[in-house]
Amino acid sequence: MIESLGIRWGCGVRDWRTDPTFAMCRALVDGADPASFAGGAFDVRAVVASIQSGGHSTLLLDAVPWGNFPHGDDAREAVRLLRAGEDLASRATGVLGGLCANDSRAAAALAVPFLIPIATDAHHPHRASALAVLSGPARARHFGVASRDELLLHRNDPRRHAPGDYDDYGVEVTGYPAGWSVAAARAAITAGTPVLLPLLNNFDPTIRIDAAYALSTAADPDHTVRTALATRFTVEHDATVRAALLLAVAETTRAHAHLPAVGWFRERWQDRTEVPEVRLAAAIGWLCLTDEPAPEDLHEAIDTFATEERAHAMDALPWMNAAAGTGEPGLSRCIRCMLHPDKPEPHDDPWAFSL
Numbered sequence: 001m002i003e004s005l006g007i008r009w010g011c012g013v014r015d016w017r018t019d020p021t022f023a024m025c026r027a028l029v030d031g032a033d034p035a036s037f038a039g040g041a042f043d044v045r046a047v048v049a050s051i052q053s054g055g056h057s058t059l060l061l062d063a064v065p066w067g068n069f070p071h072g073d074d075a076r077e078a079v080r081l082l083r084a085g086e087d088l089a090s091r092a093t094g095v096l097g098g099l100c101a102n103d104s105r106a107a108a109a110l111a112v113p114f115l116i117p118i119a120t121d122a123h124h125p126h127r128a129s130a131l132a133v134l135s136g137p138a139r140a141r142h143f144g145v146a147s148r149d150e151l152l153l154h155r156n157d158p159r160r161h162a163p164g165d166y167d168d169y170g171v172e173v174t175g176y177p178a179g180w181s182v183a184a185a186r187a188a189i190t191a192g193t194p195v196l197l198p199l200l201n202n203f204d205p206t207i208r209i210d211a212a213y214a215l216s217t218a219a220d221p222d223h224t225v226r227t228a229l230a231t232r233f234t235v236e237h238d239a240t241v242r243a244a245l246l247l248a249v250a251e252t253t254r255a256h257a258h259l260p261a262v263g264w265f266r267e268r269w270q271d272r273t274e275v276p277e278v279r280l281a282a283a284i285g286w287l288c289l290t291d292e293p294a295p296e297d298l299h300e301a302i303d304t305f306a307t308e309e310r311a312h313a314m315d316a317l318p319w320m321n322a323a324a325g326t327g328e329p330g331l332s333r334c335i336r337c338m339l340h341p342d343k344p345e346p347h348d349d350p351w352a353f354s355l
Contacts, residue, residue, distance in 0.1 A: 132318075
């Protein structure tokens with residue numbers, strides 16, 4: 001796949017130290033002030049803001065300065081393949097997801113305004129693939145994160161609470177400011193909220209899950225997204241989608257506080273008429289929204305329903321899939337980190353043996 005798309009990943013084909021797409025990153029490594037690039041052609045936030053609603057036009061795709069950002073040419077080619085609906089298009093989303101997984105989000109963030117029209121086109125053959133990856137750059141370093149302080153949190157450092165301040169995200173592996181990439185992706189998703197919200201009612205449960213996952217990264221000061229997610233929850237019948245909607249509500253609530261939320265989540269995990277997936281997701285959401293000690297009945301609910309089989313099944317939720325690590329399902333990792341933080345992380349050593 002990588003070879004067929006010409007992906008370089010900053011090594012092998014050409015030296016990143018002489019690659020013009022890394023010009024800003026090299027300058028920052030040499031001590032340049034990031035503020036000197038703010039608002040310019042190397043600021044992905046400014047570039048994304050300049051992309052208008054006609055982001056589906058071929059002319060605009062070619063006009064965007066992809067080459068100013070690490071792996072930009074690769075992201076542009078992935079978008080082109082996706083929009084054309086070619087056979088390699090499904091692989092192209094792997095390229096965009098790979099950039100995020102490798103902590104190189106700038107070019108993937110630049111692709112978000114082009115992915116939204118694909119994801120919301122009911123007739124596009126790769127809409128589901130586009131929707132699944134479009135919110136990847138909106139979450140900084142969330143893989144393997146499962147603690148109460150950090151899960152469902154958009155920020156890197158839970159000790160910092162200045163809204164809209166992305167300076168504490170540090171830098172990506174390329175040296176690019178990670179917070180700029182996250183801010184650009186979130187701004188694009190926020191602008192696309194009106195066309196993404198109807199996907200919560202799509203007939204395909206996978207579309208509904210991924211729509212909730214994307215929407216939970218949008219800026220939501222007036223609680224429009226939170227209300228839509230909670231409203232959909234009241235009529236949703238699929239257990240996995242219901243769990244996804246709860247996690248999405250919790251994530252957007254962490255970014256935009258809603259005082260009744262803690263009580264609402266408590267009611268959800270205490271509701272004995274609810275399916276286990278919903279009670280577990282509600283328990284995770286409640287733990288992330290409060291510093292209160294976990295009560296005994298929460299422990300009992302988790303001990304009862306968090307079986308190994310169910311934990312593996314709930315990895316279908318993108319939040320849980322991202323939290324997984326070292327052979328441990330995401331739900332199991334969350335429970336260990338949130339309720340038993342002193343318990344050691346399991347080892348996944350293929351060379352280990354018993355004496």
